[in-house]
Amino acid sequence: MNQNYTNTTVTNLPPIVTRQVNVVHRYQIINQPHICENVTQICNHCIKRHQYVPRPICCEHTDYSEENLGSCPGMSFNQNQNVVNDDFSNQNAF
DSSP states (O other): OOTTOOOTTOOOOOOOOOOOOOOOOOOOOOOOOOOOOOOOOOOOOOOOOOOOOOOOOOOOOOOOOOOOOSOOTTOOOOTTOOOOOOOOSOGGGO
16 A cells, blocks of 8 residues: 555635525416306297188078969968078077
8 A cells, every 4th residue: 555645636625705596486387277157048939929810701591482373273272471491590600
């Protein structure tokens, strides 16, 4: 072993005169969804319109009469006997 070894190139560390601090900002972005409801309301309006359309209706009444102008031998029938058949009692028939 070499006990007489000496290092002649030993240098001292230079003194710290100023210190510079680097600040690093890190941003962590978290996307938080929020539900904003946009409601469309549809209102249906049902309108029932009554239209009155004239419908012409024709009624006809026939009177039936029988006249005997003369007589056959052996027949007894009253002359000028009228038989009338009018049915005006059923108003729902129209």
